Amino acid sequence: MSRVSQEEAWRRVRSVLEMSDLVLEVIDARDPVETRNRRLEDLVNRLGKSLMMVINKADLVPMEVLKEWRRFLERDYPTVFISARGRLGTRKLIVNIKRYAPRLPVRVSVVGYPNVGKSTIINYLKGRHVAETSPVPGWTIGEQIVRAKQWLIVIDTPGVVPVEEVKDEALLVIKGAIDPSKLDDPVVPAIKLIMRIKSFNPKAFMERYGVDSEDPMELLELVGRRRGLLMRGGKVNIREAAIAVIRDWILGKLTYYYRPGDRNA
Ligand SMILES: Nc1nc2c(ncn2[C@@H]2O[C@H](COP(=O)(O)OP(=O)(O)OP(=O)(O)O)[C@@H](O)[C@H]2O)c(=O)[nH]1
Ligand SMILES: [Mg+2]
Incomplete structure (x- = not known):
């Protein structure tokens, strides 16, 4: 993970954001603070795109805590919590994508740290296995565009890691990103x-x-x-x-x- 390749990764993220109508930022319910990515959010805002927070892996955290996080994050962005693997709250995700879509059909990109569950979410949206998933962080390498539904086009992306944090391996471990x-x-x-x-x-x-x-x-x-x-x-x-x-x-x-x-x- 060299500095240069991270900068290249951000350029690619930017070009994905540019072609999206709505961005899903996926974070890990176990550690929302550490898996949230402000640099990504700033970029989305600067590009004038809509953002929705998706708290994933909800199966690992008690319901009342998830609700607190949703209330907290909703001050900034529309927020849903789901378990992509356990299929909890996933219908609500689809309803909210439709609700916040500036137009239909909508292009939705799925972004966030490695291993937060981006590809698993895309497989759920499609209803079958189209994106490779793995417990090894950094699994998805290139962007992949999937027509999930007649009205929904989703873009899977590799996880992004801010350049500043590449050096701090302990932080990356906590984020599950390495x-x-x-x-x-x-x-x-x-x-x-x-x-x-x-x-x-x-x-x-x-x-x-x-x-x-x-x-x-x-x-x-x-x-x-x-x-x-x-x-x-x-x-x-x-x-x-x-x-x-x-x-x-x-x-x-x-x-x-x-x-x-x-x-x-
Ligand atoms: N417990 C739990 N595990 C999940 C959930 N969603 C995904 N996972 C697991 O998390 C791991 C990573 O999932 P992926 O969908 O490959 O994650 P990704 O964000 O696409 O990862 P990269 O492609 O490496 O950036 C896999 O082992 C999944 O089974 C969930 O809701 N709950
Ligand atoms: Mg992936």
């Missing part, structure tokens, strides 16, 4: 992720792995041992344990949530 096997050192980002998960959901690790510790490094050891991630000689392979924790976060098997305005967010 494939952990590609990291030189997954341990430091995993530790930051562990601390964030624990701060919002103290029971997460006990529930997922049956082990826990206040010391993140020791927790990685325990998780590695529990998972049998051992090196020759029986020492825990900490790197593999770190990757396992990051993968579980990406897969939604470790989760947390917080509310708008939460002091720790």
